[in-house]
Amino acid sequence: MVKKKSVTEFKQERDRLNNIVMKYAGLTTKRFFSLDSQAYRDDGVLPVKMKELLGLVASLVLRCDDCIKYHIIRCHEEGLTDAELEEAMAISLIVGGSITIPHLRRAYDSWEELRQAELK
Amino acid sequence: MVKKKSVTEFKQERDRLNNIVMKYAGLTTKRFFSLDSQAYRDDGVLPVKMKELLGLVASLVLRCDDCIKYHIIRCHEEGLTDAELEEAMAISLIVGGSITIPHLRRAYDSWEELRQAELK
Amino acid sequence: MVKKKSVTEFKQERDRLNNIVMKYAGLTTKRFFSLDSQAYRDDGVLPVKMKELLGLVASLVLRCDDCIKYHIIRCHEEGLTDAELEEAMAISLIVGGSITIPHLRRAYDSWEELRQAELK
Amino acid sequence: MVKKKSVTEFKQERDRLNNIVMKYAGLTTKRFFSLDSQAYRDDGVLPVKMKELLGLVASLVLRCDDCIKYHIIRCHEEGLTDAELEEAMAISLIVGGSITIPHLRRAYDSWEELRQAELK
Amino acid sequence: MVKKKSVTEFKQERDRLNNIVMKYAGLTTKRFFSLDSQAYRDDGVLPVKMKELLGLVASLVLRCDDCIKYHIIRCHEEGLTDAELEEAMAISLIVGGSITIPHLRRAYDSWEELRQAELK
């Protein structure tokens, strides 16, 4: 189990690393990063909240903790409810099996952190 | 590239194989199959169409052709539009990369078959 | 769903392809193939039947149909019972999730073919 | 390489996170957790030790450190021997390739910790 | 084992399916397809042959038959030698383990078909 990072530390580390990537990145890499943002943009028929939920489910079944945390933060920003999250998590768990459980645990840990911060 | 099966043949083969599974299945397996149906049921806050779309995206990034085809059929039954499908497929493609392209091709092939069948 | 191959056709195709591999294979590849056989050999503490079952579970959660079929055939040769197979399959299904179901179906289809052939 | 956690810390963190999961979990998630326990229960033909070994091999080839550590602890509790572990690890390594080596290293690290603790 | 398709049939089916994808594709999908071509282009420091070999190794360890076949064809067009192919395949096999063997077999089967066609 990886030491939990707070959401703030997570964002800072992500920015630091993105700066290093961009120092070396060529055109293909830069364009991919731009496409990646574009895919979740509010410019189509699916609400952004739903696009982020799709990104979360994809990240969960592929078991990438950083990607999960990123989409948990974004889902929270978009106003996803506990119930919506839970139904999507249940589908991820059924599709991906018990091997996803450690990631599901950390996903809910981040969610809990974000929900607790609302109360402050 | 796997020989394309029509949606009808797909369902028949699936039923034949499910019968064999159930001949051997114990309690854990049977309960899992039941949980699997339950996860996509219309009993919560997310519309069934959205649950099936989550299942589709999970199947696409995990690159399972049978699972993709099943959820494509279910999404079609639930009235998913071309535009909704396309936005979800684009997210799957960005998350999962070019390795998902052969599966994305076969997904659209099944979708096209279902859309053409509407015209008959 | 991939067209079912009989166990006999499966073995013939496997031999044909292995001959092509060996035509091109260098020392590392040849040694790996030899190590691969060695890992399941009857020269330790775990019975061969159990080693093949470990190979089957690994193949199921990694979702490789050819590997699954190979280990199903070997488990059958080693006298694995229906009940032993079922418990291992249930564990694979729980660990790997519903994404393994199409492979589990084809695994039981091969098992059924081998069990039916006993009656002849 | 992730900072090693002692077996005790691992269990505490796991309990803390499970409490958060259960705070949010719905029926499907709860039932899946219950099925997950059931699959390894002593109620069939395979000994529990062997079921845990199947879980370990599945976790190793799928490369989930937390799952590996959990099953290493359970295998130790069930009295698995060094030789039995080694044969199962060798099969996992051959099936999963060198990409599993970092996980195999950490698995043996936890095993060594548990074996050393026996001497105290 | 999937029924072998000739290289010609493979290309025709690929074109047919790409037409269907492009019928539905939005901007993100189209741009991704274009980036995908760009990544292997002859506009940098690595020779195209080496870029295609990187694509082949990535496809082999991720176990995507269509992607493997595509890069095998491209590697052949770029004049890759048997020896170069074999060394890259050996690395893929060691990294990815025995679970890649069925894909490695089919890769060499396509390579053999292309090498035999040279003699005609």
Add this chain to the structure above:
Amino acid sequence: MVKKKSVTEFKQERDRLNNIVMKYAGLTTKRFFSLDSQAYRDDGVLPVKMKELLGLVASLVLRCDDCIKYHIIRCHEEGLTDAELEEAMAISLIVGGSITIPHLRRAYDSWEELRQAELK
């Protein structure tokens, strides 16, 4: 995001763990470790630098941080240039998708550490 380890700490921890593996390892495991070294040896047609780059791309798309770091270090030792690295990383990113981005970030972070150390 996992706490960054310096290249020196990474090597020390790797040695410590390898000693534990070798304490328990049987013949199959030992031979596999030896084959693993052999696959990247300077005894064929592909330059070692290119073999290590193949290992890096395989590790990136399979998303194994330790494997990535190991090959980044080896590529650096073999004199890989920034431009060669970047083209291989771009191919990995396109093949593996955005799910590889956290690993790509950490790969460049290690590369930057190695490049900065050259200046001292």
